[in-house]
Amino acid sequence: MTAEFAGQITLDGPSGTGKSSVARDVARALGAAYLDTGAMYRAATVAVLDAGVSLDDKVAVARAVSEADIRVGTSAHREKVTVDGVDVRERIRGAEVTRAVSPVSAVPAVRRLLVARQRDLVAAAAAVVVEGRDIGTVVLPGATLKVYLTASPEVRAQRRAAQLEVTDAHKIAALADDLRRRDEYDSRRADSPLRPAEDAVIVDSTDMDKRAVVERILDLARGAVPAGEQS
Numbered sequence: 001m002t003a004e005f006a007g008q009i010t011l012d013g014p015s016g017t018g019k020s021s022v023a024r025d026v027a028r029a030l031g032a033a034y035l036d037t038g039a040m041y042r043a044a045t046v047a048v049l050d051a052g053v054s055l056d057d058k059v060a061v062a063r064a065v066s067e068a069d070i071r072v073g074t075s076a077h078r079e080k081v082t083v084d085g086v087d088v089r090e091r092i093r094g095a096e097v098t099r100a101v102s103p104v105s106a107v108p109a110v111r112r113l114l115v116a117r118q119r120d121l122v123a124a125a126a127a128v129v130v131e132g133r134d135i136g137t138v139v140l141p142g143a144t145l146k147v148y149l150t151a152s153p154e155v156r157a158q159r160r161a162a163q164l165e166v167t168d169a170h171k172i173a174a175l176a177d178d179l180r181r182r183d184e185y186d187s188r189r190a191d192s193p194l195r196p197a198e199d200a201v202i203v204d205s206t207d208m209d210k211r212a213v214v215e216r217i218l219d220l221a222r223g224a225v226p227a228g229e230q231s
Helices: 019-030 037-051 058-067 095-105 108-123 135-139 153-164 169-188 210-221
Strands: 007-012 033-036 070-072 081-083 127-132 145-150 201-204
Touching: 007 019, 007 135, 007 210, 019 033, 019 037, 019 127, 019 210, 033 037, 033 108, 037 058, 037 070, 037 081, 037 095, 037 108, 037 127, 058 095, 058 108, 070 108, 095 108, 095 169, 108 127, 108 135, 127 135, 135 145, 145 210, 153 169, 201 210
Parallel strands: 007 127, 007 145, 033 127, 145 201
Antiparallel strands: 070 081
């Protein structure tokens, strides 16, 4: 399947499931645009941290985000994330941003602002794969295909540890605990909680490698999928 595909694929799910790399590979295979909304929220978090405002001050957090020039590219072949003209691709994956991104993302005014920007970027593409946490439920409820990618916290921690080149068992266990805490935080937030859309296909990648996940989603994109089907 190449550029003949036209439509929107949403890929939601908790942190550490490999959404970004899977979504990027799916977009490349389809000849589609790709949007990492998580990178957008992380870039917004950079803006908040640089503004020096308290994460508990929702008004100040929203103001910092609204005043920042946040740009995220839509190419599946080249990542672009800038804040006020500064490349922050590496910084957004660091521990400081990771610790702060959930409270920043939970601010309703921030979500409204970034959702509007996400929809504008999607509207400019004939075919697009969008990944995040509320894409199928909030950002693009009418998407062509909605996928919710999940995996056990232990497996997600192992994958994250491999990315970070962490081998210590205690540190890997701590990663799993952090993932569980973030899942709980994001699932319980009042605005756009983390959950599958009612018509999403749930793909559990606990026992699947990335190639298998990508092929599964490409298969789903080839035809209609009954609501709530399990992989």
